[in-house]
Amino acid sequence: MPEGDTIYRSARALQRSIGGQVVTGFETGLAKLARIDDDTPLKGRTIEKIESRGKWLLIHFSGDLILLTHMLMSGSWHLYRARERWRRPRSSMRVVIRTPEWEAVAFNVPVAEFHTAHSLARHPHIQKIGPDILSTEFAVDNGIERLVRYAREAPAVEVAVALLNQQVISGLGNVYKNEVAFAAGINPFRPMKTLSLCEMQLIVETANRFMKANVMDGKGGGIVTYPGGRQTRHTMRSEGRLWVYRRQGHECRRCGATILMRKQGIQARSTYWCPKCQPAMQENS
Template sequence: MPEGDTIYRAARALQRAIGGKAVTGFETGLAKLARVNDDSPLVGRIVEKVESRGKWLLIYFSGDLILVTHMLMSGSWHLYRPGERWRMGRSRMRVVIRAGDGDGDWEAVAFNVPIAEFHTARSLERNTQIPKLGPDILAAEFTVAGGVARLAAYGREHPDAEIAVVLLNQRVLAGLGNVYKSEVAFAAGVNPFRAMRTITPKDMETMVDFAQRYMKANVVDGKGDGIVTYSGNRRTTHAMNREERLWVYRRQGQECRRCGATVMMRKQGEQARSTYWCPACQPWIEPALEDQ
């Protein structure tokens, strides 16, 4: 499932392939995008830059036009050379951007993308969720101290919120998804169901530090100038075996890799997302009586 690291890698690959190049063709299966293209054609515009913000991907075109996409659970961006066979059927295509300079032509294809909108800089600032995002964990300017400050501020306003639900809140920290939520809480030894009032500054620092380290490790750039869209299975352990790449996620009923206890799973939050944890490595801590 796409999380912040997936979107970061996709944006990086798209930037390398079509960044700075002229749009030579545009197709879409979405009426609202087609209408914008009819009124303000993309062909001839320059792809100024491609960037990720949390789980959102933004493609900036000259003339103040921005394509904003969100993958949710099943969307993806692919890159193909002209004439190369697509890996998914045309019925799943939502957007095709052809760009190039004659020597480096590419087709960027969005499949199964549930959210795709055109914006201007002004409409993007005023009418979308993106300006309300918390700090992007993969941004160059992100710091552990800044992430801790965001968690602490949210905890003061929502002391009863469960920590794993907060880790998924993109307005607190942008980029973490369901996999990292469970993995980060495990690495920090924090029970994912603990209320924010029980989370110490040290707990927060440890979780934010692991979040940044894990996500950065999963977007390590390949060598050379090639276009890298995916570097392998997401990994939080040091194991090279693909079956041992995660600590607890989707390991319900199996032995904890650290202590041998049984990994558990429970649905959590309004969206009933699956949360995995080791009850021995992540002990429950009751809120203090004076806080109840």
């Protein structure tokens, strides 16, 4: 599943290419979008802004129309020069936005909706979304406050499950959930109520640092939303970029213990951890 960093890079690449441009053509394989385009055509509208909010991508058009998309597990936005051959089959196309020079194509996007500013403000997911860890307005103190509040509301929820909750802090996905918990030295199965304030601060600071490092200009600024090249370690070797994610059965890069994996939470997401670097329980600091 694309995480907040890939959605951020996609929004940035789209903004740089089609932001401010006039739509010359719109095509969709989704009936609910086609109906809106029939009633209030996209063609002739200006693309005012493209932004990411956590794992959501929003394209704002003139005339108070917003295209909201979520990639879930398989979706991606691609960007092509006019008349350039697509790298995915046409059967996978869900949305095409054309400008004089570019075609922005959404493939296999499972969630795509048109909204006005008013309807977007009432959207059940957007309304409840937590602070975006990649937003320029994100503050570590705010992130800590959200974790503290959630620990009071759901004390028995495990740390790694909480990190995936987009209503707490938005943008983190399964890769970062594992990497952040490892780097912070916190067992991912600990209940939220066992975390100290210092540990919460370390979690937020680490998550913010990892995510920002992976959206710097020059690091994967392409349009396709895939996790290739993502790293949490200071190495460019493809086999050494991450600490624990998908390293079940391998030696820990810090202590040499064997990395473990277990399914976790209602969604049964894979959680990887080092039993030595991330002991089952720790004394609160």
